[in-house]
Amino acid sequence: MTYAGIQMFMDKLKQLLNCNDNPLFNNPSIICERPKFQLLYNELGSMIQTLFIYQHLDLHDIPKVDDLKKRFTDAAEEAEYVGDLFLSGVHLRNYGDFLTFEHFNRSLNLDDVMRTFKSVEMEFMSMRIDSMKVDSTQRPERTLKQPALTPAPIYISRNLLGSKKSLDEIFVGHDHDLELIRDKLVQDQKKLDVVSIVGMGGIGKTTLASKVFNDPFVVYHFHVRVWVTVSQTYDKRGLMIQILESIRAQLDLKKVSAQLDLEKASAELDLEKANAELDLEKASDSKLREMVHKQLMGKRYLIVMDDLWHVETWDNIKLFFPNGYNGSRILLTSRLTEVAKHANSNGFIHHLGYLNKEKSWELLCQKVFHDNEYPEWSIKPGMQIVENCQGLPLAVVVIAGVLSKEAWSKWFWGEIAEKTGSYIVGEQNGCLETLGLSYNHLPLHLRECFLYLGGFPEDYKFELQRLIWLWMAEGFIKQDGNRSLEDIAKGYLMYLIDINLVIAADRRKFDGVVKACKVHDLVRELCLRKAKEERFNILQTERLILSSPFSSFITPPHKPVRMFMNNDIDILEFAHPSTQNLRSILWFSDFRSLSDDIAKCFRSFVLLRVLDIQKCRLNDLPIGMELLVHLRYYAIWTTSAVFPSSICNLWCLQTLIYITKGLLFSSFIEKPMNLQTISGVVFGDGIDNFQNYFPCIKELTCPNYVDDFKSLTYLEKLKLIGFPRRRISTVHDSPKVFVKNRITFPATLKALTLADCCLPWRDMSIIQSIPNLQVLKLHKRAFEGSWWNTDGQKFPHLKFLRLEKLDLKVWETCSTSFLCLRQLEIIECGNLEEIPLEIGDIPTLDLIQIRRCRQSVGESVRRIEEEQHDLGNYDLKINVSD
Structure with missing residues (x-):
């Protein structure tokens, strides 16, 4: 504990x-x-x-x-x-x-x-x-070998939260490799070809493939680019969904129109729209294969298959990719040469080598000192450190994370140089020992947070907010003054990213804030090894021998066990008295037979704190939820529209993620719930004063006829949804609009989304009065009217603005209305004539994205870009998609 x-x-x-x-x-x-x-x-x-x-x-x-x-x-x-x-x-x-x-x-x-x-x-x-x-x-003096055990400060660095170029983007030593791979991909050969990058774990295969994937010439050359991560726990269905979702995310009809005739481009659009309406999770395997084939047929595509482990995997998936004799390519990364040879015996296989000493030193300096000069005394111990890393980029990066906290300590550099000298990095065990140095320098209160990551599946992408909620539920976050536990947890995660044990996998475009993260395979192995050494009990079903499931966890009985389920097992195998110390169950695959079985187990799992079964789409709620009185985190996906009153008796519950369609809370709630987060839930007619029932709520979705939010003093994210026009049959059914001076918002609100509210633009003055609003998303029919004038309105802290499917025709504004705006998105606003030129004068604006609007809108944005270039502003980026 x-x-x-x-x-x-x-x-x-x-x-x-x-x-x-x-x-x-x-x-x-x-x-x-x-x-x-x-x-x-x-x-x-x-x-x-x-x-x-x-x-x-x-x-x-x-x-x-x-x-x-x-x-x-x-x-x-x-x-x-x-x-x-x-x-x-x-x-x-x-x-x-x-x-x-x-x-x-x-x-x-x-x-x-x-x-x-x-x-x-x-x-x-x-x-x-x-x-x-x-x-x-x-008394014996404290030697330099044993520094005082003071906890390292936890902070959120400026670089991690808002920099335009993060440390994980630094690319050193493989420029020649990048050019070589790029040339092989774009060379004039019509037949579908396979190019492979092979090397040991941590050598930089994924980093190199990513740089090639995002190279401007590669982006221009291929109509479609798809990135999928395969890894050891291969799932063919999940792979097909990855491909389709990747294609959806980068749909760009401008390129299609440039390569195909208009009629074919129109058919392409119809296919994309049909696929967008199809629920990929519900589609059969044969339907998914058909969709993948159709999406790729006729296009020059690039597929990156990252981390391929088995020849059988390649045999199962190669049929997905049509050979249109148009120069399409597949780029593989693997640790195994035999896999690359099996994929294409005559294809180009690039064996990625180690960094030389000079390039390793360059990488170390960039990671530790960024663009600043390094001190002269650091050269000698630094060269010893990089020599001991033997050219493995991951080892250099992780050691750099250790050094960055004591960047100007000569003694500390000497200490690290001495310790790394005893490790051989050429083998995985030696590399894990080197990576273990970073773990050994973690503050004690961060170690369980780090070890917890090892339980998740290989190549798992952690959504930042969800990981924070889980850490809070597990009891890993230490209270610190008046700061919220969520803010403290974010600091923990940013610290782990800062020292390179965790990778920032996804950032918000408008401010660079980390949205998702991941860990390298070797770092995950380090988590599992250290967890075993320190009896931090992680139970993974993919490594489990079911004949004696809890044999290694019985003593001592009070030690919590956390179960991470990534394959189909009989949950009843675990339901016996020795599992009373089971504190967490997290399920990562869709096993729909789970519902009845897990309900039978609740009496054995009464000490559960975390139950995450949202991947298992259940028809009904498991019976017996009221037994789990210690539950803090509950995530579920169900088709049931009946919210059980028994959940209100779970007095420890902090986070409820309840994914369903049409679920309504009603008036049966009898007492306040101590919930901090409710996600995926819509409030119904019976709760006009829901603030009395959920006083600590931070995130909320509800209908737009509720008009008093000021008493929700913790609320940070709010989504108001009206009724689509097609469902309105009488005048009494019409959506209720904001009444000025009546609708109220708390000062804590940071993000607001509106949809189908049908508000007049004059009510925007209510929204602009929210003092800390940073994100505003106006979706279909959020506001009605052809003219919006923001000259008299100021949004002092707004960083992100999205206008989507609005009937707006004329927008008038001035640059002083949006002093902090970083990103503007205009999507499918078919009547809008142009973007005001004054938008370009906003000093903080980094990006304007226009998707599927009139040609005149694109032209006005390009005029803004030209005008800013004339003024010397080349930081503003423009992205226009027809």
Whole structure:
């Protein structure tokens, strides 16, 4: 258990002692045990003050202090386990489940925990007395080999949150390789050809392929470019969906029209629209194959197949790709030469080599010092460091992450140079040892956050917001002053990205903020190895021997186990008493038979904190959800439109992701829920005062006839949805518009999306009064009217503005209306005549994107670009798609 986990446990105890409106807490069985809970709360607070809060710089036996801290946190974890089992037992008895209740403790037994607390406290006090007896001049001095154990600061660096060029874009030492691969791809050969990049893990295959994929000449040469990641856990259906989604994302009819006749281009558009309306997840495998073939036929395409491991995988997918004798290419990356040869024995195979010493040093300097001069003293230890990395870019990058935190410490560079000298990077084990240096320098409160990433599937792309919610639910985030846990968690993640253990995989275009991240395969292996060493129990079904599923996790029983499910198994195999320490289940594949089975397991999984089954599209909700009283994070995808009232009794719930169509909350909610995030839920007629039921809500989707949001003092994201016009049958059904001085928004609101609200443009004054609004998206029929004048309106902090499918014809504005705007998007506004030239004078504007608008709109944007070039502004980018 981390310090953050202890804090969360104490918050739970405080609620249990002081909350009088929770039926569970007022149960006689719990009331009679409140003195024990109070004693536990007091002891935890006292031990935290003793071991963590006070600075014991006079204690020379640091390892002994660390051992006492570990014994204390283990005892605190056992106390939580005992207490949670007791609460679950009482909860089950409340629901009349006396048979299951017999297997739980009927009384709260914390004797062993309290004895451990007392023993730790006495040993610590004895150390303090011994230290005071030792004359300070006789104490061994702290050598340079053992720096003080002060936690590293966690921060969000400017470079990570908003720079135009992030550190992960630095490309050193492979310029010749890039030119060679690019020339092979675009050479004049009509037959479909395969080009391969082969090399060990961490050598830079994916980085090189990405640079080739985004090379301007390659972008120009190919009509369609598709990137798919294959990896060891290959899924043919998922691969086809990746291809189709990639094609959708880059649809550009301008190129199609330039290469094909207008009639064929029109047919292309009809096909794209038909595919856009088809739910890929519901399509059969044969339909997906047909769609892939149609999308690629007739086009000169480039397919990047990243991280191919098996020849059988290639045999299964090669039939997807038609040979139109038009110069199409497939670019493979693999660690195995035999896979590349099997794909095309006569094709070009490029063996990616190691960086030389000079290029390794250049990469290290760019990562550590960015574009600044490096100190003269850093050359000697730095050269030793890069020599020990033996030209492996991943090792250089990760070591650079360690050094970047102590960039100007001569002693620290010497220390790292000495440590890397004992490792051989040419083999995977040696590389893992080198990467382990970065882990060893992580602050203690970040280690569990990092190890947690190893449980997810290979090449998994972490959505930033979801990962943060999971970390919070797992108890990894340490409270720090008045900052929200989400902000603190973002700082944790940015720190891991900053030291290159985590890769920023996707950034928002208008401000560079990280949206998604991933970890390299070798870093994931490091997570799993360190997790095993430190008994951070990760259970992966892809590595599981079902004959004895929990044999290695039975002792000690209070240690939490987290199960990551990536293949189809019988969940009932895990439903027995030894799984009471199972705290998390995360499912990554669509197994629709799960519903009935998991409902039968809830009595064995009563201590669950995290249940993520949103990949399993269920027809109905699992029965027995009310048993999971400790649940903090719940994600589900269901076709059921009935929201169960039992969820309101889950008093620990922080995050609810409920994906469905047509789900409505109604008036059955009887008491406030302590939810911080509700995603995928629409509020219904029965909740006009939903702020009374969800006071802590941060993200909300609701109909636009609700007009009072000011009391939601935590709300940051709001989506208002009206009724599509085709559903309006009478005057009484017409959408309600904002009433000036009545509709209210909280000052905390940062992102607002409107759709089908049919508002008059004059009501925009209500929106522009939101003081912290950064993102505004106006979708189909959000506003009605042909003229919008923003001259008298100011959006002081707005960074992103999207206008989509509006009937707007004339837009008048001035540059002072949008002082902070970074990105403007205009999509399918068929009546709009032009973009105001004043938009170009906005000093912060980086990008204007125009998609499927009138030709005159594109012409006006190009005039803006020319005018800005004449003024010396070449930072503004223009993207116009017919």
